Amino acid sequence: xxxxxxxxxxxxxxxDGSVVLDNVSMDVLKGEVLVIVGRSGCGxxxxxxxxLGLQKxxxxxxxxxxxxxxxxxxxxxxxxRRWGVLFQSGALLGNYTVLENVMLPLxxxxxxxxxxxxxxxxxxxxxxxxxxAAFENPLEISGGMQKRAxxxxxxxxxxxxxxxxxxxxxxxxVTSAELDETILSVNRALGTTLIVVTHELASIFAISxxxxxxxxVERGIIATGTARELSRNHGDTRxxxxxxxxxxx
Amino acid sequence: xxxxxxxxxxxxxxxxxxxxxxxVVHAKTEAQNNKYQCSQNRPPDxxxxxxxxxxxxxxxxxxxxxSNRLFPEGDAHTVTGQIDISGGTIAISGxxxxxxxxxxxxxxxxVSVEKLQIDFSECQxxxxxxxxxxxxxxxxxxxxxTVIEFTGMNTDIKVVFDKFAVVESIPGFPAxxxxxxxxxxxxxxxxxxxxxxISGLALFTAKAFKALFSGKVRGSITGYYMEQSGxxxxxxxxxxxxxxxxxxxxxxxxQMSQFGGELFMPALLAYSIxxxxxxxxxxxxxxxxxxxxxxxEIGTMKVRQEVDALEVMGFNLYGYMVTxxxxxxxxxxxxxxxxxxxSGMAGGLTAGGIFLGMPAEVYxxxxxxxxxxxxxxxxxxxxxxxxxxxxxxxSFMGMRVRGGPASVGRATTSAVVVSIFLVILxxxxxxxxxxxxxxxxxx
Numbered sequence: 001x002x003x004x005x006x007x008x009x010x011x012x013x014x015x016d017g018s019v020v021l022d023n024v025s026m027d028v029l030k031g032e033v034l035v036i037v038g039r040s041g042c043g044x045x046x047x048x049x050x051x052l053g054l055q056k057x058x059x060x061x062x063x064x065x066x067x068x069x070x071x072x073x074x075x076x077x078x079x080x081r082r083w084g085v086l087f088q089s090g091a092l093l094g095n096y097t098v099l100e101n102v103m104l105p106l107x108x109x110x111x112x113x114x115x116x117x118x119x120x121x122x123x124x125x126x127x128x129x130x131x132x133a134a135f136e137n138p139l140e141i142s143g144g145m146q147k148r149a150x151x152x153x154x155x156x157x158x159x160x161x162x163x164x165x166x167x168x169x170x171x172x173x174v175t176s177a178e179l180d181e182t183i184l185s186v187n188r189a190l191g192t193t194l195i196v197v198t199h200e201l202a203s204i205f206a207i208s209x210x211x212x213x214x215x216x217v218e219r220g221i222i223a224t225g226t227a228r229e230l231s232r233n234h235g236d237t238r239x240x241x242x243x244x245x246x247x248x249x
Numbered sequence: 250x251x252x253x254x255x256x257x258x259x260x261x262x263x264x265x266x267x268x269x270x271x272x273v274v275h276a277k278t279e280a281q282n283n284k285y286q287c288s289q290n291r292p293p294d295x296x297x298x299x300x301x302x303x304x305x306x307x308x309x310x311x312x313x314x315x316s317n318r319l320f321p322e323g324d325a326h327t328v329t330g331q332i333d334i335s336g337g338t339i340a341i342s343g344x345x346x347x348x349x350x351x352x353x354x355x356x357x358x359x360v361s362v363e364k365l366q367i368d369f370s371e372c373q374x375x376x377x378x379x380x381x382x383x384x385x386x387x388x389x390x391x392x393x394x395t396v397i398e399f400t401g402m403n404t405d406i407k408v409v410f411d412k413f414a415v416v417e418s419i420p421g422f423p424a425x426x427x428x429x430x431x432x433x434x435x436x437x438x439x440x441x442x443x444x445x446x447i448s449g450l451a452l453f454t455a456k457a458f459k460a461l462f463s464g465k466v467r468g469s470i471t472g473y474y475m476e477q478s479g480x481x482x483x484x485x486x487x488x489x490x491x492x493x494x495x496x497x498x499x500x501x502x503x504q505m506s507q508f509g510g511e512l513f514m515p516a517l518l519a520y521s522i523x524x525x526x527x528x529x530x531x532x533x534x535x536x537x538x539x540x541x542x543x544x545x546e547i548g549t550m551k552v553r554q555e556v557d558a559l560e561v562m563g564f565n566l567y568g569y570m571v572t573x574x575x576x577x578x579x580x581x582x583x584x585x586x587x588x589x590x591x592s593g594m595a596g597g598l599t600a601g602g603i604f605l606g607m608p609a610e611v612y613x614x615x616x617x618x619x620x621x622x623x624x625x626x627x628x629x630x631x632x633x634x635x636x637x638x639x640x641x642x643x644s645f646m647g648m649r650v651r652g653g654p655a656s657v658g659r660a661t662t663s664a665v666v667v668s669i670f671l672v673i674l675x676x677x678x679x680x681x682x683x684x685x686x687x688x689x690x691x692x
Binding site for chain 1: 549550553554555557558559560561562563564
């Protein structure tokens with residue numbers, strides 16, 4: 001598990017001219033579950049948006065399998081074909097059923113017949129325990145179900161990397177734990193590299209192989225390591241304050 | 250300096266002795282044992298009136314927003330406050346809460362001297378809002394040339410006032426409304442925003458047309474929009490244009506009948522409907538129905554991160570979200586304009602028959618005599634321009650949505666306003682061309 005799949009090199013970025021991340025560098029290893037944590041406003045979602053190519057960094061590079069994703073439109077497009085994303089809200093299209101949402105990437109990027117697409121999509125929905133709601137309108141199912149359906153859509157083209165933006169947000173602890181299990185099963189069963197942005201301690205401890213902690217004042221990374229390493233006598237008061245909630249339990 | 254000399258109610262004793270003006274805002278005696286005796290609609294003290302726990306300091310921060318009351322240590326009196334204005338000195342004593350804001354404002358603004366001293370030495374406590382108001386009024390006076398001096402401030406009050414000064418000096422801190430700087434910044438912001446809209450719309454248009462000619466046609470989505478923007482719009486287009494025809498036919502016919510020219514009404518109506526009213530009314534209706542719907546749909550998708558999801562999945566956003574709308578309007582707009590033209594003409598026929606007693610065959614014959622095929626084609630030609638304007642502007646405004654649902658509403662409004670503006674602008678330009686092109690009209 002030492003091969004680097006994504007490399008962030010000296011990234012400086014943010015929104016509308018404001019610098020949220022300043023000269024940040026980090027690597028993502030193939031097959032690992034990397035969790036990006038930190039307080040609100042530290043740049044967790046920003047770094048993910050940069051890695052996804054939704055925002056162009058002010059400076060620095062993001063290499064996916066050795067290629068700078070911003071070097072050309074083609075390289076960004078090629079990279080995007082190899083990853084999937086689960087957004088906070090699930091980001092399912094309200095005009096389509098759950099099944100049609102999952103079929104969407106197949107219809108766009110493959111020449112499968114409709115029946116074949118349905119088979120693939122249903123198998124993915126089954127994998128996340130959502131096959132029973134295939135014909136529901138995504139706006140009429142619960143938040144947890146929307147996220148599961150979103151995960152099925154993200155997985156439908158069997159991506160090499162899956163990004164998760166606050167997967168536990170808005171979910172009760174039980175549903176959140178179930179989603180964590182599903183996320184983890186994707187990694188364990190398929191070897192998919194997972195990059196998860198969250199500040200939920202329970203999720204961090206449940207799924208992470210490695211944790212990167214960002215800080216809003218430093219505008220960069222202040223700690224990396226396993227969740228256990230960071231939670232035990234790390235020495236940095238900011239890290240201890242973040243993980244201290246767990247220690248106190 | 251006056252201290253708590255009045256015990257019951259609010260009193261305003263504007264003494265004529267010299268320049269001394271005494272204002273007792275709220276005053277009570279200790280004997281009343283913290284009960285309000287004032288009958289001036291003064292509500293009981295709220296939670297902020299309570300003294301702080303022993304040993305705690307009062308407010309220490311404005312920016313942090315933790316507390317909102319300036320409490321000196323160990324003080325446990327009820328809320329009373331007094332302002333003494335004497336020449337160039339305003340002495341504040343007692344306690345002031347946010348309820349005294351209006352009184353403070355009135356009294357402070359009334360003072361007009363070259364040098365003003367504000368004495369806080371007898372001030373027991375001050376709500377942050379009161380402090381902010383005193384700061385802003387005195388700062389305004391200072392900018393107008395008054396020399397301001399604060400005296401007798403305890404540490405808590407001084408810290409807060411110092412923070413007001415720091416906040417004002419932060420680069421980029423919004424200027425006070427109505428100030429010169431504010432107005433200049435406002436003008437600059439609006440110019441920049443307009444430029445960003447124009448340049449953004451131009452770039453968006455280029456990308457949309459590129460996607461239109463290079464991407465695949467999404468039949469089912471396009472069909473959906475053709476139904477929504479075309480078929481569903483027919484009833485309203487027909488009704489409104491027919492009504493326009495009735496109104497124009499009646500008014501034109503009535504005026505013309507004054508000098509026996511009602512026979513020219515069909516021609517006048519045919520020209521005005523086919524050249525302007527039909528295409529323009531259709532464009533306005535489609536901008537209102539479909540342009541706003543496009544903006545709202547895409548804007549909502551932006552808010553729900555659906556657009557991000559599509560982008561990350563590798564979809565060409567222009568090809569997926571914009572070109573189906575462009576194609577749909579490209580096909581339905583000419584049909585709607587044609588329907589609108591005939592509806593308007595039918596309205597004129599109705600008006601002619603009812604109000605002028607004009608037989609239908611006469612109306613039709615006169616209208617046919619006036620019109621040439623170019624007149625009908627012209628409306629169709631214009632509709633292609635309008636369809637591009639409405640679909641692209643609606644999509645552009647939707648794509649510009651950032652933040653929450655409120656911005657979707659703004660995008661919807663902007664889509665309609667900008668679309669109609671551009672439609673009229675293009676119509677004006679095309680009218681110049683029309684004069685040159687139409688047989689029999691060249692100057």
